[in-house]
Amino acid sequence: MSLGVLAAGIAVLSGIGAGVGIGIAAGKAVEAVGRQPEASGRVMTFFILGAALCETTAIYGLVMAFMLMGR
Structure with a gap:
């Protein structure tokens, strides 16, 4: 596994924060x-x-993941 794939996976994890933030805001x-x-x-x-x-x-985060995977 290359470091680009690992970095892309970490970049996509920013979606977790967005989900938690929207959940709290909706509540x-x-x-x-x-x-x-x-x-x-x-x-x-x-x-x-x-x-x-x-x-x-x-x-x-998704855009960064795509950019890192495109290397």
Whole structure:
């Protein structure tokens, strides 16, 4: 196994952090809507923005893995 394959595997592990981050954010969003149902539109807007920011780390990790595998 070359070091490029190992590095690509490590780069893909960034998806774990994104999954945990989105899970926590979704839980807090549901909790906030449960407390104040009238603010659900605003809460969902911030949740979607936060989820997009969490996913960028996973996408960067995937791109880096593809770049490392392409060597």
